[in-house]
Ligand SMILES: *[C@@H]1O[C@H](CO)[C@@H](O)[C@H](O)[C@H]1NC(C)=O
């Protein structure tokens with residue numbers, strides 16, 4: 001790499017600059033911790049992006065910050081590792097491959113079977129799963145790629161099994177039947193983070209997968225229950241009227257004067273032979289509606305707890321596909337939102353319907369399938385977070401773990417101090433299959449017969465079970481749980497699974513615990529908290545010492561990045577630039593439905609009427625880091641990124657200018673050397689060639705051309721003015737020395753021009769070019785050095801006399817210099 005001696009291209013081009021350095025950095029091993037010396041250790045793992053994902057500007061921010069921190073530590077001489085990786089993203093990946101399968105072969109995953117389907121996913125991963133890595137490289141991320149880890153790699157899968165088995169054996173992981181977020185479309189429980197909260201201001205019709213017509217939400221329906229053995233009724237209200245099929249009580253506040261006389265009474269279900277108690281519970285808000293609340297323990301989180309407290313029946317009215325009406329009277333099974341209409345109609349017919357009114361509310365929507373989430377009662381695996389959460393909170397309270405900026409502390413404590421157990425099972429095929437086996441002991445003395453044992457294999461589980469229950473292994477039959485683990489379970493152990501935990505090895509000793517975790521504040525709990533809890537639980541150590549949380553990127557209008565708004569921008573498009581048509585074309589390739597595509601196109605048209613200009617990686621990274629001053633949310637404006645591209649132009653011109661000046665003086669010095677050598681050797685062609693080349697090709701073609709813009713810009717700003725002064729001096733030297741060089745061969749024209757050239761020191765310059773000294777190399781080489789000495793001397797003088805801010809005239813007596821110090 002001898003760029004030092006190459007001419008510098010005329011203008012800054014990000015494409016040119018960013019074309020070749022990355023592969024060279026990588027090849028030289030600069031990003032490996034083994035490179036260079038060691039003054040401490042800096043270790044950070046990447047928050048593993050989803051294998052299905054592609055980075056948008058939000059991720060680019062994460063990477064800009066992480067990479068500049070990593071590079072800073074590396075440049076301080078620390079052993080530096082930024083470990084790349086990628087997440088198998090259970091639901092997201094399964095959905096992508098299922099859609100592809102349906103589109104291309106008209107098959108569902110059930111048609112294919114579990115094993116073949118998983119093979120399809122791997123195939124997809126191997127073909128498409130490296131887009132993110134490509135983007136990360138384009139962003140200049142100084143990751144050690146040889147250490148890239150995928151959460152489903154054997155090494156990481158082994159760690160996941162180990163983690164589950166240890167925690168299950170200890171009782172921290174347990175199985176329990178309770179309400180989960182159920183997506184009827186996915187047929188799976190989903191995590192809290194996969195539930196979007198859609199806010200409605202009142203009555204709204206929403207599309208729901210599987211329904212031809214839109215479904216009504218955002219209304220509160222009031223109806224009455226008759227009191228057993230009386231003409232009285234009690235009015236309750238609900239936003240999900242179909243759930244009344246699963247009601248098993250009515251609750252009122254213990255202090256509510258309106259209902260004291262109903263103690264010990266029952267209400268009657270209108271559609272079936274069910275008597276339901278009236279329970280008195282503090283959780284009821286007396287001021288809301290009638291102060292009486294219907295209780296559906298099997299379909300609502302609050303009601304579930306009421307059900308537990310008052311020992312109510314838990315009646316499930318939905319199956320996994322969202323078919324309702326399972327256990328109530330003569331109504332047949334139908335889709336839950338069809339049931340909504342049917343129930344309303346039936347209540348009207350019985351005269352028990354009271355009113356319906358607009359009700360601002362939040363509807364839980366599955367972010368993956370867009371289905372309306374149903375709370376459903378299901379046995380699932382849970383992590384008991386009580387002790388782990390307390391330890392994680394203590395670590396921060398005692399200052400062992402630092403969270404920056406500290407306005408996130410409040411949320412951290414709030415969450416950790418009220419932590420709920422974590423549902424870790426998912427009814428998917430893609431992911432780490434839960435290493436737990438349901439065992440049945442073929443032994444007449446065994447009365448219970450239902451146990452779960454965890455193990456790396458069926459054999460291991462069998463042996464474990466035999467020992468635990470003291471029976472011989474051949475009496476045991478077992479079957480592995482079908483479910484897989486929540487993706488966050490494997491991400492939670494990522495800081496040590498990447499180093500081969502639980503196996504002792506050098507990497508684990510050197511690089512764990514890490515130094516820092518950097519991520520968006522939106523996943524503080526889902527990811528950071530889980531890494532902290534699982535790190536403490538499984539390794540006894542905090543996985544890192546500091547957590548830095550950056551803001552979340554929104555568009556220039558402050559809106560969240562969303563495909564359907566057309567504001568999800570691929571960082572590569574900002575780097576290389578893209579036309580409006582190009583942006584439109586990307587929408588066609590996405591999975592958006594045609595209506596949303598149209599809306600997104602409009603969004604793109606209004607935000608980027610001329611597309612996005614080429615900004616380059618450096619400008620993008622710089623802009624993103626500059627933006628972090630905005631606080632919790634960043635409203636990103638592409639024009640500001642372009643501003644930093646202009647900043648790169650400035651850098652470019654400054655260096656180009658310096659290079660040009662140095663270069664022409666060095667060419668002049670070479671020409672002078674050749675001429676003198678030529679005269680001594682009687683080599684006249686040597687002299688004419690040297691002079692001709694210098695004047696024509698070097699001075700006129702290159703130097704004059706390259707400084708022209710400096711002169712034309714000199715009007716605009718002071719930097720250019722200063723540069724123009726330096727150019728003028730350099731040019732003067734070249735012309736004056738060049739004429740003298742040529743004078744013995746072309747005496748007339750050189751005399752004519754010499755006489756017209758302004759003089760640096762009119763008094764002492766010779767009267768004719770004939771009697772000037774013939775240039776020698778030393779003279780020219782001294783020139784730049786001398787100029788620099790004068791510059792430095794004047795600067796320090798100005799500093800000494802405290803004149804740095806004022807313009808000060810300064811006269812020098814030397815044959816070369818007579819300008820004022822104004823530009824210094
Ligand atoms: C979770 O752990 C806490 C503390 O060890 C314990 O008191 C609690 O009973 C456990 N919860 C469950 C559901 O096992």
Ligand SMILES: *[C@@H]1O[C@H](CO)[C@@H](O)[C@H](O)[C@H]1NC(C)=O
Pocket residue numbers: 716717718807
């Ligand atoms: C240039 O410098 C002069 C003198 O210091 C100052 O008055 C003027 O405002 C500057 N102009 C710009 C564009 O910075």
